[in-house]
Amino acid sequence: MTNASFSPAKLRGVYSPVLTPFNRDLSPSVPRFVKHCQWLLRRGVGLSIFGTNSEANSLSVAEKLGLLDALLAAGLAPERLMPRTGACAPTDTIELTRHAVAAGCAGVLMLPPFYYKGVSDEGLFRSFARVIDGVADARLRIYLYHIPPVSQVGISLKLIERLLEAFPGAIAGVKDSSGDWSNTQAMLREFQPAGFDVFAGSEAILLPTLRAGGAGCITATGNVNPGPIVELFKHWQDADADQRQQSLNATRAVFQKLPMIAAMKAAIAWQSDDSAWSVVRPPLVELDAGQCRQLQAGLRACAFAMPEATSLAK
Amino acid sequence: MTNASFSPAKLRGVYSPVLTPFNRDLSPSVPRFVKHCQWLLRRGVGLSIFGTNSEANSLSVAEKLGLLDALLAAGLAPERLMPRTGACAPTDTIELTRHAVAAGCAGVLMLPPFYYKGVSDEGLFRSFARVIDGVADARLRIYLYHIPPVSQVGISLKLIERLLEAFPGAIAGVKDSSGDWSNTQAMLREFQPAGFDVFAGSEAILLPTLRAGGAGCITATGNVNPGPIVELFKHWQDADADQRQQSLNATRAVFQKLPMIAAMKAAIAWQSDDSAWSVVRPPLVELDAGQCRQLQAGLRACAFAMPEATSLAK
Numbered sequence: 001m002t003n004a005s006f007s008p009a010k011l012r013g014v015y016s017p018v019l020t021p022f023n024r025d026l027s028p029s030v031p032r033f034v035k036h037c038q039w040l041l042r043r044g045v046g047l048s049i050f051g052t053n054s055e056a057n058s059l060s061v062a063e064k065l066g067l068l069d070a071l072l073a074a075g076l077a078p079e080r081l082m083p084r085t086g087a088c089a090p091t092d093t094i095e096l097t098r099h100a101v102a103a104g105c106a107g108v109l110m111l112p113p114f115y116y117k118g119v120s121d122e123g124l125f126r127s128f129a130r131v132i133d134g135v136a137d138a139r140l141r142i143y144l145y146h147i148p149p150v151s152q153v154g155i156s157l158k159l160i161e162r163l164l165e166a167f168p169g170a171i172a173g174v175k176d177s178s179g180d181w182s183n184t185q186a187m188l189r190e191f192q193p194a195g196f197d198v199f200a201g202s203e204a205i206l207l208p209t210l211r212a213g214g215a216g217c218i219t220a221t222g223n224v225n226p227g228p229i230v231e232l233f234k235h236w237q238d239a240d241a242d243q244r245q246q247s248l249n250a251t252r253a254v255f256q257k258l259p260m261i262a263a264m265k266a267a268i269a270w271q272s273d274d275s276a277w278s279v280v281r282p283p284l285v286e287l288d289a290g291q292c293r294q295l296q297a298g299l300r301a302c303a304f305a306m307p308e309a310t311s312l313a314k
Numbered sequence: 315m316t317n318a319s320f321s322p323a324k325l326r327g328v329y330s331p332v333l334t335p336f337n338r339d340l341s342p343s344v345p346r347f348v349k350h351c352q353w354l355l356r357r358g359v360g361l362s363i364f365g366t367n368s369e370a371n372s373l374s375v376a377e378k379l380g381l382l383d384a385l386l387a388a389g390l391a392p393e394r395l396m397p398r399t400g401a402c403a404p405t406d407t408i409e410l411t412r413h414a415v416a417a418g419c420a421g422v423l424m425l426p427p428f429y430y431k432g433v434s435d436e437g438l439f440r441s442f443a444r445v446i447d448g449v450a451d452a453r454l455r456i457y458l459y460h461i462p463p464v465s466q467v468g469i470s471l472k473l474i475e476r477l478l479e480a481f482p483g484a485i486a487g488v489k490d491s492s493g494d495w496s497n498t499q500a501m502l503r504e505f506q507p508a509g510f511d512v513f514a515g516s517e518a519i520l521l522p523t524l525r526a527g528g529a530g531c532i533t534a535t536g537n538v539n540p541g542p543i544v545e546l547f548k549h550w551q552d553a554d555a556d557q558r559q560q561s562l563n564a565t566r567a568v569f570q571k572l573p574m575i576a577a578m579k580a581a582i583a584w585q586s587d588d589s590a591w592s593v594v595r596p597p598l599v600e601l602d603a604g605q606c607r608q609l610q611a612g613l614r615a616c617a618f619a620m621p622e623a624t625s626l627a628k
Contacts, residue, residue: 026404026444057402057403057427057429057430058403058404058427058429058430059403059405060403060405060406060409061374061375063405088371089371089372089373089374090340090372090595091373091374091376091377092374095374112597113371113372113596113597115371115372115428115465116371116464116597116598117463117464117466119598119599120597120599122599123596123597123598123599124596124597126597126599127597129596130596150429150430152431152466153597281404282404282427282437282438282440282441282443282444283426283433283434283437283438283440283441283467284430285434285436285437
């Protein structure tokens with residue numbers, strides 16, 4: 001292990017799994033990706049690139065390394081980056097994590113290996129231990145990624161407890177995308193007081209998470225509605241906080257009624273007048289014309305806007 | 315597309331997702347892998363390397379390419395190889411498939427992208443189409459891999475119909491690991507007559523599959539019980555076929571009562587007197603001492619043996 005005295009600032013705030021724009025030939029669109037990341041940073045959103053909503057499991061390791069390097073080359077601050085690095089293969093997870101840590105990324109979001117189902121906590125513990133040993137860098141800060149509705153392989157409270165005991169420096173927090181508030185509450189109660197940072201998996205529970213001492217949220221809709229989400233984070237103790245939360249929920253509901261990733265990309269394509277933004281990689285499918293109309297009508301009813309979005313394509 | 319007149323022999327028989335042996339440091343053990351593949355070939359079992367039971371989703375693309383190349387370098391016949399090449403990322407699937415086809419492998423077994431859940435047949439169709447276009451080689455023969463209990467993303471009869479219509483040359487057959495005999499029957503009835511080869515996902519339904527015109531089976535326990543399974547394939551029309559099937563089922567049941575991959579590796583470690591064979595990659599966990607005793611007692615009761623297995627480690 002190197003640099004054992006490293007002690008970074010704690011991460012707090014609003015992060016977003018950054019959508020990955022593709023060209024018509026399905027290759028990643030690097031310029032659009034860089035511009036979108038810059039746009040999010042200007043709005044106060046941290047960059048959890050390569051998340052579920054980034055279609056990152058449809059990208060090869062080489063493609064992910066290339067996109068991360070493009071952000072660094074464009075001068076984006078690595079301390080605002082929290083790449084998701086967990087893959088099925090420990091060799092892939094180690095490669096991507098090592099690269100992210102060496103680049104100075106503030107933390108990494110780590111999915112457990114998700115192909116084999118019904119695996120034991122012992123096996124998952126060994127998976128994380130293997131990655132920590134393989135990365136062998138004291139700067140490593142892991143945010144565990146609990147998203148059983150998609151991965152089907154979750155991270156139990158007992159596993160967190162064991163990981164924290166074994167690797168108190170490396171295990172930094174969690175993103176809870178279980179959709180189960182009682183689970184988020186349990187994480188907040190059990191681990192947040194010890195400095196293990198709990199991020200809500202969506203802004204729909206940002207206010208209760210902050211009220212319970214949590215660190216913020218990592219949310220897909222941060223891609224399209226960053227301003228109002230960040231405003232709630234800043235003003236959660238104000239009198240109008242509940243009203244802000246309700247307004248966020250209304251906008252989110254419009255996206256959630258549709259295939260979410262395709263809908264967010266369609267919203268950016270619409271707001272930036274750049275139709276290539278609607279491209280998704282299979283197995284996802286872009287919205288059809290009727291779904292686009294439904295999306296736009298729903299968003300108009302919420303007075304939705306993406307300021308400066310037209311600059312995304314330029 | 316190249317070599318458009320290519321028309322390979324149809325694949326039939328018993329295939330096995332070859333177990334991937336690891337060293338104590340969890341790197342793949344190339345010599346054990348080559349020896350095990352040679353041992354299987356001598357017993358008449360085709361090599362579906364990189365299957366679910368190969369822990370292939372715990373291997374990087376580079377590790378898989380290296381293992382495939384090691385088999386070719388050792389002189390194994392590529393026409394006995396059916397590597398599984400389907401990954402989450404189409405770029406990974408294309409890279410591995412292209413390499414396998416160029417090496418002369420008889421076919422590839424292709425899992426659909428399995429991270430995103432609830433995806434549409436349209437999205438899965440586009441996934442396979444993308445890979446076929448990307449590989450762009452008329453020698454490509456795809457065996458679809460239907461294993462919803464693990465992948466959670468299945469291959470419907472309607473999707474097969476559409477793929478066969480669009481790519482009659484490339485879509486060659488299926489491995490049905492649904493565990494749902496009525497689904498296997500439907501595939502046999504709908505598509506086998508047109509030359510789309512249906513492989514049972516385990517030897518537990520080998521006899522009914524062959525009686526219904528199917529091509530054989532691709533089965534995990536081919537790794538440890540190859541002889542008797544191949545004998546049933548050869549003698550399925552004999553009077554003692556049902557008795558043979560029952561005997562296979564009894565041996566399989568011993569493995570199925572335990573975590574299957576770890577149990578098969580423990581059986582090889584035991585029979586070959588090479589304890590390194592018991593190593594699995596996380597998130598899997600090797601059998602504990604009690605499970606090993608249970609396994610050995612169960613197998614002894616079936617008069618189980620792996621002839622020449624002691625040569626595996628040498």
